[in-house]
Amino acid sequence: METTTRSSATRDGLGVGIAVGLSGVAFGAAAVTAGLSVAQACVLSLFAFTGASQFALAGVVAGGGNLVAGAAGALLLGVRNSLYGLRLAGLLGVRGWRRLPVAQGVIDETTAVAMAQPEEESARTGFFVTFVTLYLTWNATTLLGALGTSSVADPAVFGLDAVGPATFLAILWPRLTGDDPEARTLRPIAIGGAAVALAATPFTPAGVPVLLASVVVLAVILRRPK
Amino acid sequence: MSATWWAIVAVCAGCYALKLAGLSAPRRILDHPGVQRFAALVPVALLAALIAVQTFTHGQSLVLDWPRTAGLGAAVVALLLRAPFLVVLAAAAVVTALLRMAGL
Numbered sequence: 001m002e003t004t005t006r007s008s009a010t011r012d013g014l015g016v017g018i019a020v021g022l023s024g025v026a027f028g029a030a031a032v033t034a035g036l037s038v039a040q041a042c043v044l045s046l047f048a049f050t051g052a053s054q055f056a057l058a059g060v061v062a063g064g065g066n067l068v069a070g071a072a073g074a075l076l077l078g079v080r081n082s083l084y085g086l087r088l089a090g091l092l093g094v095r096g097w098r099r100l101p102v103a104q105g106v107i108d109e110t111t112a113v114a115m116a117q118p119e120e121e122s123a124r125t126g127f128f129v130t131f132v133t134l135y136l137t138w139n140a141t142t143l144l145g146a147l148g149t150s151s152v153a154d155p156a157v158f159g160l161d162a163v164g165p166a167t168f169l170a171i172l173w174p175r176l177t178g179d180d181p182e183a184r185t186l187r188p189i190a191i192g193g194a195a196v197a198l199a200a201t202p203f204t205p206a207g208v209p210v211l212l213a214s215v216v217v218l219a220v221i222l223r224r225p226k
Numbered sequence: 227m228s229a230t231w232w233a234i235v236a237v238c239a240g241c242y243a244l245k246l247a248g249l250s251a252p253r254r255i256l257d258h259p260g261v262q263r264f265a266a267l268v269p270v271a272l273l274a275a276l277i278a279v280q281t282f283t284h285g286q287s288l289v290l291d292w293p294r295t296a297g298l299g300a301a302v303v304a305l306l307l308r309a310p311f312l313v314v315l316a317a318a319a320v321v322t323a324l325l326r327m328a329g330l
Contacts (some may be wrong), residue, residue: 017314019319027255040234047238050245059235067233071240078241080272085248094249103246108276112268116311139272159322162297165280166318167275168296173305175270186270187327193271194278201283209283213275217267 009122012113013129018111019163021137025055027157028145034062045142049135052077056206076207083214084111091123105131109167116171155195185220192216211224232260 015110024045036058044054060070085106089112094102107125113130117123160205176187178206195211255261281298282288300321304314 012311015315019315023264029302035295036230036234040230044238048241050241053237053241055327057233057274061230061233067229067281071236075240075244078244081241081245082248083268084271085245086248086251086256086261087269089251090250090262090265091275099246099249099282103243104242106245106249109271111272115269130256157323157326159297159319159326161280162301162318162322163315164295165277165294165298166301166315167279170299170311170314172270172273172277186267187269189271190274193274197275198282198288201288204288206286208274209279213271213299214268217264217271220267221263 005118006125009113009117009126010110010129012116013126013131014133016109016113016167017130017133018137019160020070020167021134022158023051023160024166025143025145027138028060028090028142028147030055030145031058031142032146034058036061041146042139042143045139048074048078049104050078050081050155051138051214052207057085073205076205076211079207079211080108080214081106084108087111088114088127091120092127093124105135107134108164109134111207112168112171116174189216189220190225193221207225291324293325296325 002124017023028041048054056074056077057070099192110130113126114123117126193216196216197209197213200212281294297318301318302315304317
């Protein structure tokens, strides 16, 4: 039983890691088109390793915008990883210096795959398999995209831009569609979070809409203290 | 070092520090029941918000990208049919790609 859930966590991690990691081609291409060097694109993927922030900085460089504001916007997009860290801290149970390498893996996809697992052991497996697979794929494809901007096809042609949202949907689905009390609590949080983010999009800088979704959680907790 | 390199170093260091900050929050804070409840629920709100933002926005405008929306619809159908996780992802990508190829 345990082996089954762990191997299914491994399969999920490999699938998400490779499918989402292929979008590194888009980042590498966008970065070089924006005017970053190949080395700069690769440094961002190696050390920032959080797609939304990387795209945000490249976008500002492309538009010739203010770099300080651009960096601030990229960091704002990274704040949600702090919130994921709060959740993963207990689950991963890493202490001391081991937190240093593990921290680099605290992103949307790893959190999502970990959350989708039925128990802690397979959640840890899901986190690490997703992290390693996505890290390797994302960095390799960043280099490819940056080197061959024109010769590499646009990932949108392959529908890869739909893979991110589909991943998150597939992971939330079983937790939202049940008839249990947990699903009844989570549904308004998910729907409210999505609605708040869309409503805020035209009026707030990138990164803020998704963060504002967390206000919905505060509202639910404060209304029903438990 | 150019201004662009400084911005890149700042983003790399800052993004890493943000990840580490959550993971290294003091036990005292992590053990607080309110924080535990918040931490348990907040990924649901953020991931749902990401689905909406990645599907229906471009920059600061709301957009309806038909192939991508249909791809997400295909994912919903696959989920209703209880398809395995990877089949759900493949359905979204294939439907989106086919509709783009068809020029929609």
